[in-house]
Amino acid sequence: MNEVSLDREFALSLLTDMLRIRRMEEKSAELYGAGKIRGFLHLYIGEEACAVGVLHAMAEEDNIVATYREHGHALVRGISMKAIMAEMFGKKEGCSGGRGGSMHLFDAKSRFYGGNAIVGGGLPLAMGLGLADKLQNISRVTICFFGEGAMAEGVFHETMNLAALWRLPVLFCCENNLYAMGTALSRSESQTDLCAKAAAFNVPTLSVDGMDVTAVYETAKLAAEQVRSGHGPYFLEVRTYRFRAHSMFDPDLYRDKTEIEDWKKRGPIHSFSQRLKAQGMLNEEGFLALDARVGEEVSAAVDYAEAGSWEPVEDLLQDVVSPEANP
Amino acid sequence: MKISYREAMREAMREALATDPRVFLMGEDVGRYGGSYAVSKGFLEEFGPERIRDTPLSELAFVGAGIGAALGGMRPIVEVMTVNFSLLALDQIVNSAAALRHMSGGQFSVPLVIRMTTGAGRQLAAQHSHSLENWYAHVPGIRVLAPATIADARGMLAPALADPDPVIIFEHAQLYNMEDELRNDWQCDIGTARVRREGSQVSLITYGGSLPKTMQAATELAEAGISAEVVDLRVLRPLDSETIIASVQKTRRAVVVDEGWRSGSLAAEISARIMEQAFYELDAPVERVCSEEVPIPYAKHLEEAALPQVFKIVSAAKAVMGKS
Numbered sequence: 001m002n003e004v005s006l007d008r009e010f011a012l013s014l015l016t017d018m019l020r021i022r023r024m025e026e027k028s029a030e031l032y033g034a035g036k037i038r039g040f041l042h043l044y045i046g047e048e049a050c051a052v053g054v055l056h057a058m059a060e061e062d063n064i065v066a067t068y069r070e071h072g073h074a075l076v077r078g079i080s081m082k083a084i085m086a087e088m089f090g091k092k093e094g095c096s097g098g099r100g101g102s103m104h105l106f107d108a109k110s111r112f113y114g115g116n117a118i119v120g121g122g123l124p125l126a127m128g129l130g131l132a133d134k135l136q137n138i139s140r141v142t143i144c145f146f147g148e149g150a151m152a153e154g155v156f157h158e159t160m161n162l163a164a165l166w167r168l169p170v171l172f173c174c175e176n177n178l179y180a181m182g183t184a185l186s187r188s189e190s191q192t193d194l195c196a197k198a199a200a201f202n203v204p205t206l207s208v209d210g211m212d213v214t215a216v217y218e219t220a221k222l223a224a225e226q227v228r229s230g231h232g233p234y235f236l237e238v239r240t241y242r243f244r245a246h247s248m249f250d251p252d253l254y255r256d257k258t259e260i261e262d263w264k265k266r267g268p269i270h271s272f273s274q275r276l277k278a279q280g281m282l283n284e285e286g287f288l289a290l291d292a293r294v295g296e297e298v299s300a301a302v303d304y305a306e307a308g309s310w311e312p313v314e315d316l317l318q319d320v321v322s323p324e325a326n327p
Numbered sequence: 328m329k330i331s332y333r334e335a336m337r338e339a340m341r342e343a344l345a346t347d348p349r350v351f352l353m354g355e356d357v358g359r360y361g362g363s364y365a366v367s368k369g370f371l372e373e374f375g376p377e378r379i380r381d382t383p384l385s386e387l388a389f390v391g392a393g394i395g396a397a398l399g400g401m402r403p404i405v406e407v408m409t410v411n412f413s414l415l416a417l418d419q420i421v422n423s424a425a426a427l428r429h430m431s432g433g434q435f436s437v438p439l440v441i442r443m444t445t446g447a448g449r450q451l452a453a454q455h456s457h458s459l460e461n462w463y464a465h466v467p468g469i470r471v472l473a474p475a476t477i478a479d480a481r482g483m484l485a486p487a488l489a490d491p492d493p494v495i496i497f498e499h500a501q502l503y504n505m506e507d508e509l510r511n512d513w514q515c516d517i518g519t520a521r522v523r524r525e526g527s528q529v530s531l532i533t534y535g536g537s538l539p540k541t542m543q544a545a546t547e548l549a550e551a552g553i554s555a556e557v558v559d560l561r562v563l564r565p566l567d568s569e570t571i572i573a574s575v576q577k578t579r580r581a582v583v584v585d586e587g588w589r590s591g592s593l594a595a596e597i598s599a600r601i602m603e604q605a606f607y608e609l610d611a612p613v614e615r616v617c618s619e620e621v622p623i624p625y626a627k628h629l630e631e632a633a634l635p636q637v638f639k640i641v642s643a644a645k646a647v648m649g650k651s
Contacts, residue, residue: 063399097432106431113398114431118422124388125423128395128403135351135377135401142395155418158388165383319433320467322491 006214008281012290014056014213015276018048018269019294021072024081027298028071028088028102032248036305037088039101040117042069046243049268050175051076053216054143054238057224061111063133063142065126067175068103068117069242073145078110081297082304091308098311099319119180120146120153123172127159130168130233141227143171149180151197152188160201160233167232171224172198174235175210177242182254198235210240211266243267333503335480335513336366340404343488344374347402350488353380353389354406354442363408364444364503390416390441394424394493397439402488407443410497411457424493425468436491440484446499446536446586447634453622456630458586460535461593463495464563470494471563472517475538477507479561482515490517497563499536499586517562520570526556529644530574532597533584534560537635541584544640551641553648563593571597572604579610580647584635589617614643 025045031037044051051072055064066073074084079095087094088102096106103117113129116122126144133140150156151174163170174194178185185192195205204226208219216238223234241263245252276282330338343350352367352374358381361368370379382389386407393405407413413420420441428436447456464471470490474480480498487494494517523538524545533541538559545555558574560566575581581601585594594615601613619633645651 094432096430096434099432100430104430106434108431108434113395113435114427116423118418121391121418121422124391124419125395125398127388128392128397129399130395131392132396132399132401135396136399155387155391158383158385159391161383162385162388162392166380319429321428321470322436324491 006279006281011276011281014052014217015269015272015282016290016294017052017056017076018213018272019291020081020297021048021051021075022269023291023294023298024075024084024301025071027302029244029248031302037102038090039103040068041088041102041248042246043242043244044069044072046263046267047175047177047210047240048072049213049216049272050210050238050240053213054173054220054236057217057220058141058143061140063111063113063126063129063140065113065122065129065142065144066115067122067145067147068115069147070105070115070145071102074105074107074112074115077107077112079105079107079112081301085301085305086308089305089308090310091305092311093304093308120150120155122146123150123155123159126170127163127168130163130170131166134166134168139228141169141171141224143173143224145173145175147180148174148176148178148185148194149188151194152180160198160203160235163233164201164203167230169227169230170233171220171227172203172233172235173220174237175240176237177240179242179246179255181246182250184254194237195235203233203235205235205237207237207239210238211268211271213268213272328509329506330477330509331503332477332480332505333364333366335477335509336484336498337368339481339484340367340370341373343404343484344370344378347488349400349402350404351378351380351401352404352406353382353393355382355384355408357381357406362406364500367406386412386415387419391419391423393439393441394419394437397437398435402438404440404442404488407441409455410443410445410459411455413443420463420469420493421466425466428468428492437493438488438491439493440487440496441493442496442498444500445497446501447623447630448501448536450625450627450630452625456623458618460497460563461587461591461596464593468492469564470517471497473497473499473535473561473563475499475502475535475559475561477505477509478513479515481509482513483517486515486517497535501536505539518565518567519562520558520560520567522556522570522574523559524555524557526554526578528554528578529580529582529647530556530558530578531582531584531640531644532558532560532571532574534563534593535586537584537586540635540637541640543637544644547637547641548644551645553644555644566596566600568600568604571600575601575605576608579608581609582614582616582640582643582647584616584640586618586635588620589615590620592617611647611649614647616640616643
């Protein structure tokens, strides 16, 4: 799909979003080191083309269910970098009011049903969102992101079976980065062909190179159209790789450094900007200007988070249940 | 007119399905089979397969689907056949349903009702006899109900469906065939405990399947000259401390009857609250009648020995009265 001619504006929007994720997360890692961000921080660096390609292919009214490595999805979906950064700082101005942190970004307005920190936990929830839409005759796709690690969970099998049985409008998007924390796919799955697993439930599948953002976009668009037209769920495998460790606590001892370096050579931002340059859509100057604009957004987000407020401790018990709940 | 607990629950669901298009029922064998305890008998014919949905044996997935459907604007009633099987769905209930509202900063609430049977007494042995209401009552973010009367079986579902947050309804399997008059005032709240029998000398505090046994014990105690008050908790989370404490302040003695295992039980929680809030008004230490700490055995005599029984309640009440 590399040869497909691209609209310049669209191409630059893909590049910009990948760069926004990259720079935001690089800054997050730095702020983690400085103690501004705590808890778990799972970086998406290297995987940016997945969220960017897939989410650019979705409609505004679609539902998103993501994982604990969801900063990128949240950002591309339209949650402001300021609100994401403030959430990671634990500030009241964060997109979850500081209650969720890095792994639990939520936004009702953009139908972003969260970061879910239980591997596979979002799968049945996404199916239920699809069921609600089907029962209400709403033409909408629910996109559910999960990693290949989730496919070892029983809930993956239960969900695929039921979603296929009931022909629910869910696009299941597996971001296969080859490692479930530190355990390689081949060390945890008897069947490493992930599409074959999904196909066992009579779900149609596609697999795509997750380092190629336009390929991801085109494939996701195709799959989403199938789902939207009432053909039931679809399984999309996006083959990707995380350049950083699993979390900030991970010494990353389970992978060969050469393997990481090999994947980095195919880095989604690097390869896409090279391609745009080759096609005359971008020059080095343009790239640097773009990067500078993104850097300004990151700085503004950090300033916003720094200036944010702490939720008063008196509000601790708010929103455990609804205020209007029957006493 | 007398109706059974099962019929009361069925009538409550029928009303909900008939009046609110957002309500639907899903679970194992709720449709064509008619419900494993026959609560939803006839619903498939009446409401159709879109709203009465038979699920595969996938508790984790269909409970999770209930959460998603609730988020998506529906008002699902998810039937988990029994509390024993609900353990397969614990992750979705505790990590998603209960937590979503708070961890999203109040943006998402989950108006989901989960119904399940609970309890022992039918020689179903260790894996079909659990009383784990306290596991759920432990978790902030969910409301836990235990209807123990015909009126509550009829009345609790509507406010549960109106609640913007997840509600779990425990139906004790031994209650389904219980019959009683359904009076016109069955509409009820889902926030308070009720005094089911007034008394002055000892408070018997209980819920769910233990209520009929406790009422019987109160009758026997009256014959022995002891005036027992019976408090039906009805709502296991949030607990109505006010009603419990008011009763204990009046009687100055308490026995808590709970089919859960003693260690870490709801009875332990209630006992602690009485100690915290009415310690100086007690004339005797609080007694507990709970299940013995053993997987519920099959043999009838052993099962009976493991569970709270009328004579055990009577004997505990006499003990706090200083009589034997």
